[in-house]
Amino acid sequence: MSDKTSLQKEVEQRFREFLLAHELRQTRERFAILEAIYSIEGTFTIEHLQDLMQERRFPVSTGTLYATIQLLIQANLLIRHPFNFSSSVFERIADNHPRSYQICNNCHHITRIKSKELANSLETYHPRGFSISHRIVYIYGICPSCQRTIRKQLKLKEQNKL
Amino acid sequence: MSDKTSLQKEVEQRFREFLLAHELRQTRERFAILEAIYSIEGTFTIEHLQDLMQERRFPVSTGTLYATIQLLIQANLLIRHPFNFSSSVFERIADNHPRSYQICNNCHHITRIKSKELANSLETYHPRGFSISHRIVYIYGICPSCQRTIRKQLKLKEQNKL
DNA sequence: GTCAGTGCAAACTTTTTGCAACTAC
DNA sequence: GTAGTTGCAAAAAGTTTGCACTGAC
Numbered sequence: 001m002s003d004k005t006s007l008q009k010e011v012e013q014r015f016r017e018f019l020l021a022h023e024l025r026q027t028r029e030r031f032a033i034l035e036a037i038y039s040i041e042g043t044f045t046i047e048h049l050q051d052l053m054q055e056r057r058f059p060v061s062t063g064t065l066y067a068t069i070q071l072l073i074q075a076n077l078l079i080r081h082p083f084n085f086s087s088s089v090f091e092r093i094a095d096n097h098p099r100s101y102q103i104c105n106n107c108h109h110i111t112r113i114k115s116k117e118l119a120n121s122l123e124t125y126h127p128r129g130f131s132i133s134h135r136i137v138y139i140y141g142i143c144p145s146c147q148r149t150i151r152k153q154l155k156l157k158e159q160n161k162l
Numbered sequence: 163m164s165d166k167t168s169l170q171k172e173v174e175q176r177f178r179e180f181l182l183a184h185e186l187r188q189t190r191e192r193f194a195i196l197e198a199i200y201s202i203e204g205t206f207t208i209e210h211l212q213d214l215m216q217e218r219r220f221p222v223s224t225g226t227l228y229a230t231i232q233l234l235i236q237a238n239l240l241i242r243h244p245f246n247f248s249s250s251v252f253e254r255i256a257d258n259h260p261r262s263y264q265i266c267n268n269c270h271h272i273t274r275i276k277s278k279e280l281a282n283s284l285e286t287y288h289p290r291g292f293s294i295s296h297r298i299v300y301i302y303g304i305c306p307s308c309q310r311t312i313r314k315q316l317k318l319k320e321q322n323k324l
Numbered sequence: 325g326t327c328a329g330t331g332c333a334a335a336c337t338t339t340t341t342g343c344a345a346c347t348a349c
Numbered sequence: 350g351t352a353g354t355t356g357c358a359a360a361a362a363g364t365t366t367g368c369a370c371t372g373a374c
Contacts, residue, residue, distance in 0.1 A: 025348050025353060046338080061356045066339065074267060076302070082244035086364055087338060102289055105236060113289060121283035122299070127264055127275060129306035136300045137284070140238075144291035187328060187373050208363080223331045228364065248339050249363060 007094055008038050011077055018075040032058045033068045034077070043081060043091045043110070076133045083110060098122040098135040106146040113139070169256055170200050173239055180237040194220045195230045196239070205243060205253045205272070238295045245272060260284040260297040268308035275301070 004012070015034050019026050036052050037044070044052075046065060053060050060068075069090065072078035076093065083089040083103070093099070100113040122135050142150070166174070177196050181188050198214050199206070206214075208227060215222050222230075231252065234240035238255065245251040245265070255261070262275040284297050304312070 023353095027348070027354065029355070062338090063340075063357085064355055067354085076267065079302075080244050082242050102292055105238065105295060115287060115289075118284075118287045121286065122280075124283065125277060125280045125301075127277075127301065129309075130264055130301070130303050131309060132301055132303040133267060134302050136302075138298045138300075139287075139289065139292070139294055140241075140296050140298075141292050141294040147291075147293060189329065189373070191330070224363090225332085225365075226330055229329080248361095 004035070005038075008035060011038055011092075011094065015072070015075055015077060018071070018077075024071070029058075029060050029064050030068050030071070032056070033060065033065065034072065037072065037078065037090075037092050038094075040092065042112075043083070043089050045084070045087055045089060047087070049090075079134070079136065081110075082138070083108075093134055096132070096134045098137065100137040100139065102139045102141070102143070104143040104146055105140055106142055106150070109143060111143075113137075166197070170197060173200055173254075173256065177234070177237055177239060180233070180239075186233070191220075191222050191226050192230050192233070194218070195222065195227065196234065199234070199240065199252075199254050200256075202254065204274075205245070205251050207246070207249055207251055209249070211252075241296070241298065243272075244300070245270075255296055258294070258296045260299065262299040262301065264301045264303070264305070266305040266308055267302055268304055268312070271305060273305075275299075 011034060012031060015031070016026060018024075019030070033049075033053070036049060036056055036058075040049075040052070046062070046069070050060070050062065050065055053065075069078060073080060076096075079091055079093050081089040081091060081101075098119045100115065100118055102111045102113050103109070118137065122137065126132070173196060174193060177192070178188060180186075181192070195211075195215070198211060198218055198220075202211075202214070208224070208231070212222070212224065212227055215227075231240060235242065238258075241253055241255050243251040243253060243263075260281045262277065262280055264273045264275050265271075280299065284299065288294070
């Protein structure tokens, strides 16, 4: 287990405050799960996380994992994506800047978009009375490589019909 | 069962073309499910949809429902939201204008945002080579009414401690 | 007539729950 | 010491699959 990064320390502090404010207990499990999640860059599933906990010599039960994830979502330290059908996909959120993703309808590949332009235009919108914790944009469509594949398939089909 | 609206007719046509292009069969079930979905304004779950099919005197099996929903998602006539934990939440998408939602972290209430400003700023972004089918924004935070509730609770807690 | 699509039920996967043991407060 | 939390296993909920039958092409 590596030393804690400044990000690790920051989110630990934020989680600590959240637990305090909600009169919840600061258990080893909760902080170990948080630390594991913040060692993952990008998305993960419950299964992935449970394996990681095992690797890190801190196995936790599924029940605890689900319960802690719910807390971390409430604490704005984690989000759930709408990617998979039958199982959940999660990702840490370190800051409250808008996050954008590009999702291919065909190959289902997910790419994070890092456009300052897009982020800025999102940040200008402030709903009345609603205090924003974070913003997420999903852009669905067909990625360049799938566009090529589909075009080729269409061509082949037409040739066969001729 | 009411007469078909022009929206109903339009999506039916689009689904027909999709099925044709993918060499899939045009079954009564598929069109009945599409029609039922487009009779729902806002979000729904599989369970809700299955009940509705029953009401409309066109009961379909769960398997067919799931299969058809997958097709409709592929055909860009339906989206899946990341709202619930254990079951999926769907919503029809009639056009390709950006859609925005405001979600309260506390009461989990979901509100559709109809801001032209927000929609326009999203439409200005075009990822290179990626052909967009639709865009969805989720704005997470605390809604006005929950903000009041939380403030009250904090006050009460402080008074008890004094 | 052929084979994709459907219904039904069973299987499988994911998430939640109940309870005894544990531990943070 | 008193709850809130955890682990474990069992239950519940959600989704997928296999197979015989049906109906679109």
